[in-house]
Amino acid sequence: MAGDASRRAVLRLGGLAAGAGLLGTGLLGTSLLGAAWPGAARAAGLQLPPGPLLIPSEGHALRRLTEHLSDLPRRRSFTTVPMILNDPAEWDARPLAAVLHNDAGPRQVWNNTDLAGPWLNLMRNALNTEIWGFRHPDFLVVSVTHGPANLALYDQSAWDRYQLAKLTGGRFARNVLIEETPAGALDPGDYERPDGVFSSAAVSIPLLMRRGVVFMSCHNAIWEQAGALIAHGLNRDGLSQGALAAELTNHLIPGVVLVPGAVGTLPELEQAGFTYAR
Structure with a gap:
């Protein structure tokens, strides 16, 4: 029977886990097997996109950090x-x-600059491998975002007002990276589903935020993008570079963490125990 086969599969997995010393550690709980994702327990703050958190129930430290960040203005x-x-x-x-200064981990920082590259999907793959492959439900991913990739962190109203698509070399007509996909609403319990919520079909910045990924925006990139808008005649309000950079900053999507500079923040994160990835 199908039910008996499923139970035997779980028992086999449990036996493997016991042999590896994973049972009793909290690392192989029901959520990592795809059965329990406590979506109702999410932050009350305004810095998270709509929808439940997609953090395993064993990911206590990551959940605390995500909810704390959501509450910080x-x-x-x-x-x-x-x-x-x-x-x-x-x-x-x-x-x-x-x-x-948090207790989530392991922790990884990504140096992301290529707007049209596979950066979001690579972070998704890292999360999936760490959570289900290595049983690290508190795995923390930070995207230090600068260069052209920083354009992905502005809301659509900024893209429309300042014609940011013209800075992408024709690759983007709008900021599709902040749009939720239909796959993002599917059942997280079925984590192996090829077109499911943890698949490449669901890659987006809001969904990764719901998985605990922290997106940092580089002030230096904002400043330079303001300068590029002025140089390309896209400064519709005739603002100074400082005022235009301020306007772009004000249009960062909710949840983003503004840092004074990406390449200067990377060493701070590495000193805090983050592993560098690009």
Whole structure:
């Protein structure tokens, strides 16, 4: 019978886990087998996209961090910003500190610059491997996003107002990377489904945020993109570079952590125990 076969498969997996010393550690709970994803327990803050968290029930530290980050406010009311940030009030200092000083792990930081590259899918693969392959439900992924990839962290209203698609070389007509996909609404219990919520069919920034991925935006990239808009005649309001950079900053999507500079923040994360990936 199909039910008997399923039970035998679970028993075989349990036997393998016992032999590997995984049972009793909390690393092979029901959520890692695809049975329980406590979606109702999600943050009440405003910094997460709609939908339940997709963090395993054993991922206690990652869930705490994700919910804490969701509750921390972000300053998005700038009128102008300098080229070089030198005051923590000018970036998301508290969320950054929360990421640097937390007990989730293992932890990995991605140096992401290629807007049209496979960066989102690579982070998805890393999550899947760590969670189900190596039984690390608290695996934390941070995307330090700069260069052209930073365009993905602006909301669609900024893309429309400043014609950001023209900075993509024709590769994007709109910011599709912040759009949820139909696969993102499927049952997370079926984690092996080829077109399911953990598959390449569901890759998007909001879904990865719901899995606990932290997206950091580089102020230097914002400054340079403001300069590019001015150079291309796309500064419709005639703003100074500082004012235009402030306007772009104000249109970062919810959940993003603004940092003073990507390549300068990477060493801070590595010193905090993050493994570098690109």
